Amino acid sequence: MKVLVGVKRVIDYNVKVRVKSDNTDVDLANTKMAMNPFCEIALEEAVRLKEAGVATEVIAVSVGTSASQEQLRAAMALGADRAILVETDEVAEPLHVAKAFAKLMEQEDIGLVMLGKQSIDSDNNQVGQMLAALTGRPQGTFASKVVVEGEQVTVTREIDGGLRTVRLALPAIVTADLRLNEPRFAKLPDIMKAKRKPLATTNFADLGVTVKQSMRLDRVDVPSVRSGGVKVESVDELISKLKDEAKVI
Amino acid sequence: MTTLLIAEHNGQQLAPATLSALTAAQQIGGDIAMLIAGAEVTAVAEQAAQCAGVAQVLVAQDDSLRYELAENLSALIISLAGDYSHIVAPSNSITKDAMPRVAALLDVGQLSDITGVLSATQFQRPIYAGNAIATVTSLDDKQVITVRAASFAKASAQGGSATVTSVAVPAGSGLSTWVADELTVSERPQLTAADRVVSGGRGVGSKENFALLESLADKLGAALGASRAAVDAGFVSNDMQVGQTGKIVAPELYMAFGISGAIQHLAGMKDAKVIVAVNKDEDAPIFQVADYYLVADLFDVLPELIEKL
Numbered sequence: 001m002k003v004l005v006g007v008k009r010v011i012d013y014n015v016k017v018r019v020k021s022d023n024t025d026v027d028l029a030n031t032k033m034a035m036n037p038f039c040e041i042a043l044e045e046a047v048r049l050k051e052a053g054v055a056t057e058v059i060a061v062s063v064g065t066s067a068s069q070e071q072l073r074a075a076m077a078l079g080a081d082r083a084i085l086v087e088t089d090e091v092a093e094p095l096h097v098a099k100a101f102a103k104l105m106e107q108e109d110i111g112l113v114m115l116g117k118q119s120i121d122s123d124n125n126q127v128g129q130m131l132a133a134l135t136g137r138p139q140g141t142f143a144s145k146v147v148v149e150g151e152q153v154t155v156t157r158e159i160d161g162g163l164r165t166v167r168l169a170l171p172a173i174v175t176a177d178l179r180l181n182e183p184r185f186a187k188l189p190d191i192m193k194a195k196r197k198p199l200a201t202t203n204f205a206d207l208g209v210t211v212k213q214s215m216r217l218d219r220v221d222v223p224s225v226r227s228g229g230v231k232v233e234s235v236d237e238l239i240s241k242l243k244d245e246a247k248v249i
Numbered sequence: 250m251t252t253l254l255i256a257e258h259n260g261q262q263l264a265p266a267t268l269s270a271l272t273a274a275q276q277i278g279g280d281i282a283m284l285i286a287g288a289e290v291t292a293v294a295e296q297a298a299q300c301a302g303v304a305q306v307l308v309a310q311d312d313s314l315r316y317e318l319a320e321n322l323s324a325l326i327i328s329l330a331g332d333y334s335h336i337v338a339p340s341n342s343i344t345k346d347a348m349p350r351v352a353a354l355l356d357v358g359q360l361s362d363i364t365g366v367l368s369a370t371q372f373q374r375p376i377y378a379g380n381a382i383a384t385v386t387s388l389d390d391k392q393v394i395t396v397r398a399a400s401f402a403k404a405s406a407q408g409g410s411a412t413v414t415s416v417a418v419p420a421g422s423g424l425s426t427w428v429a430d431e432l433t434v435s436e437r438p439q440l441t442a443a444d445r446v447v448s449g450g451r452g453v454g455s456k457e458n459f460a461l462l463e464s465l466a467d468k469l470g471a472a473l474g475a476s477r478a479a480v481d482a483g484f485v486s487n488d489m490q491v492g493q494t495g496k497i498v499a500p501e502l503y504m505a506f507g508i509s510g511a512i513q514h515l516a517g518m519k520d521a522k523v524i525v526a527v528n529k530d531e532d533a534p535i536f537q538v539a540d541y542y543l544v545a546d547l548f549d550v551l552p553e554l555i556e557k558l
Contacts, residue, residue, distance in 0.1 A: 016512065017377040026381050094349070095358055118494065122376055124361045129319065129349035138424035139319060141346050144487065154428065158487045159342040160441075160496070162432040166318070169424045178477065178494060179487060214358025218371065218384040226519065229526075229539040235553040238525065241541050246523045248445075248502040249469065249558065 001111035001148070001170070003046040003055045004104060006097070007075045007083075008036040009068040010121040023219045035071045038116025040078075041176040044183040045146055046114045047079030054148045057081045059108060063092045063100055069199060076194035077186035083199045086207065094122075096204065096211050098130035103207040105135060110171060112153065117142050117175040128175035138168035142177040250279030250369055253329060254303075255338035255348075258285065258293040263300075265442045266339035266398035268406060271300060273396045274337050275404060276366035280304045282333070283411070286325055288315035298413050301405040306413045313421035316430075317343045320422040323350035328419050330355060330391070335369070340395040340497075341441075348395055357389035362497075364400035378493040379516035398441065399499030399520050433488050435473075440489065443472035445502045446521070448491055450514075451478035452507020452528065452547060459484050461551045462506060468558050474498065474518075476508045492517035506547040510535025 011017055012032040020027045035043075049055040060075035062068040063086040072083035086092075086100045105113060118125035132139035140146070140155030144163065147154045148170075156165045158177045168174075186194075204211050232238045242249045252274045257264040267283075274281050282305040283297045290310055297306045307329065313321050322343070330336060336351060338344035340362050352359035364382070365373030371386045372394070440446065447466040453459055459473075466473045474491040475484065491498055493516040503521035508514060510526070510533055518524070519538050526539035529546050536542045543550060 011377070017380045019381050026377060093358055095353060095356075098353060120378060120493070123378065123493070124359070125345055126349035126352070126359050126361065129346060130353035132319075133323060133350035133353040136424075138422070139346070139350075140425075141319070142342065157342075160488060162430065162486060162488045164316070164430050165428040167426045167428050172424075177487075179481065212356075214387065214389050215360075216386045216388055218386055220376070221382045221384070223375070223379060223382050226524075226538045226540075229524075229536055229542050231536075232541050232543050235543070235550055235557060238541055238543055239554070239557055242502070242523070242525070246502075246540065248523045 001055050002057045002059060002108055003049060004101065004108065004110045004113045005039070005043045005046045005058060005060050005075065005080060006101065006115040006127065007039045007043065007060045007062045007071050008116070008119045009033050009062065009064050009071045010036045010119050013037050013120060019220050019222045023221060025217065025220050035074055036116050036119045038118060038176055040183040041178070041180050042114040042116050043075055043078055043080065044181045045176060048181065049148060050079065055112070059084060061086065061101065061104060063088060063097045065089055072199055073194050074186065076197040077191040078184065082197055085199065085201045087201050087203050090211070093214055094124050094126035095130055095214060096209065097127050098134055099209045100204060100207055101127070101131050102134045103209060105171065112148065112170060113173045115173065115175045117177050128173050132173040137171050137173060139173045140166055140168055141175045143174050144177050144179045146174055146180065250277070250335065251333045252277055252279055252281045252335040252337055253333040254281055254283045255326065255336070255344060256283050256285050256293065256297055257339045257341050257343070258287065258290065260287055260289060261292055263293055263296045263406070264339070265403055266341060268300065268403035269398035269401040270337055270339035270396040271302065271404040272401040273363065273366055274335070275302050277335055277337070277369050279334070282307055284309065284326070284329065286314045286317060286322060288312050294413055296406065298411040299407055299409050301408045303409050303411040306411045307416045308413060309416050309418050311418035314418060316427045317347070318425050318427065319346040319350055320425050322347040323354065324419045324422065326351045327354050329416060335392045335394060337394045337396060339398045344395050348393055352393040355391055355393065357391050357393060358387065359393045359395070360385065360387060361395050362397045363394055364397050378513050379519070380512060397497055399497050433486050437466060438470065438472045440472045440474055440496050441498055444500050445469050445471035446474045446498055446500045447471045447504045448474035448476070448508060449479055449484070449506050450476035450508030451482060453479060453484060456484045464555050465551060468555055476514045505535055506551065508535055509533045510538065
């Protein structure tokens with residue numbers, strides 16, 4: 001079974017984002033970029049499936065500019081066998097990405113798609129669900145446990161009230177939540193080896209995907225900041241502030 | 250303009266988040282129909298019909314909708330979508346699962362987690378864990394929207410007199426099967442609906458120590474929350490996580506104990522009316538968003554608070 005893993009290049013998890021002074025967007029110039037943390041978890045799961053003999057090949061796919069090659073190389077250092085870049089200079093919307101993945105699923109005869117549940121930049125949480133809908137395949141979103149058995153995958157999902165387990169017929173789409181696994185770090189020999197692994201480049205037109213813009217970004221603002229707090233010295237003072245000043249207890 | 254609002258409910262009660270999404274739908278304008286989907290939803294449909302500003306209640310009752318599996322729920326919404334310009338739902342784990350499918354099947358984009366309605370096609374939504382607010386215009390002929398409930402006041406659950414109509418339910422896909430639920434059973438208020446939230450982080454130290462927070466929560470009639478660090482450490486279950494990828498809460502009072510205040514956590518609670526933080530680290534980032542903060546050991550503070558309240 002071949003596993004397709006989505007890899008998105010985003011701002012590094014530890015970097016605080018700045019809004020441009022003209023409010024047209026956030027400022028990513030000279031900012032450290034990295035693989036989206038949820039994509040790392042999805043990749044780790046796919047690599048473990050290969051190590052367990054369940055998956056035969058792990059293919060990392062990214063939709064983005066040529067700079068995304070860096071994250072695809074990183075994915076191959078972490079265990080992906082090869083990579084495909086769907087190159088575009090435009091901002092790819094979730095539906096565009098889902099359409100590209102749908103084509104690749106068909107071309108590559110994919111049995112399981114592992115994606116992060118959301119990217120930490122646009123916070124959309126859409127691609128996996130859209131891909132499942134477009135391909136007519138079942139989905140297991142926000143996964144905290146994935147077990148492949150024969151032609152089925154059993155997915156334990158993090159939902160509002162706790163956990164829910166569903167069984168899906170393969171091929172299926174699974175999106176990773178935080179607690180699915182703890183991704184490994186790449187070892188130096190693997191980083192060197194990844195440089196020689198195949199990285200193919202394609203684009204929306206070659207895949208036969210028509211890109212129609214759904215959203216226009218009008219402006220980006222800094223959220224309103226809470227004014228600085230009052231330091232209290234004791235529990236008594238805290239209780240009196242909450243009772244008399246804030247009137248919340 | 251016509252909006253189809255997907256109700257959140259538990260089979261007996263309409264969830265408060267539905268009323269917040271109703272406010273967003275009212276701001277969009279036009280007629281509003283509310284869809285109640287589930288296995289046994291008669292009681293919920295009656296409540297929905299009372300909600301202010303709802304013209305029509307659509308009831309989809311079928312065993313295939315018991316767990317509101319995304320494949321089945323999205324097929325139902327698609328079967329109704331033709332009549333509406335906007336399809337709106339409060340953001341929760343069911344709609345996050347189903348609504349992007351609806352958008353994809355309609356070949357349109359989705360607006361996730363909107364926090365403001367500027368016009369029928371222009372909205373605000375947080376990006377980068379709420380560190381930036383985007384204003385976006387939908388260019389599609391239909392808008393598929395999930396609403397961050399904490400950002401909208403609740404519409405009145407009274408004063409309406411909607412017609413109630415049953416709708417046909419498409420056959421289930423059969424590709425996805427429910428196996429089991431492990432739900433947290435609690436007498437405390439629901440985290441996303443509570444007026445008060447008591448929350449703990451890594452500093453609480455253990456599962457056993459969370460009992461102290463539970464006592465305080467019970468004293469205040471509060472829901473219990475946690476940071477990602479506390480959930481990852483196994484102190485509490487995943488459904489208690491407050492933050493960018495967990496629950497987004499906006500209670501009257503949020504009390505944080507032993508939480509340092511990573512931006513991902515702040516994204517989930519910074520809209521609370523009053524924030525209290527207790528941490529022994531004087532430089533804890535959470536103090537920058539707290540209305541009142543106390544630099545102290547939470548194990549000294551909690552017993553005293555429980556006793557004096």
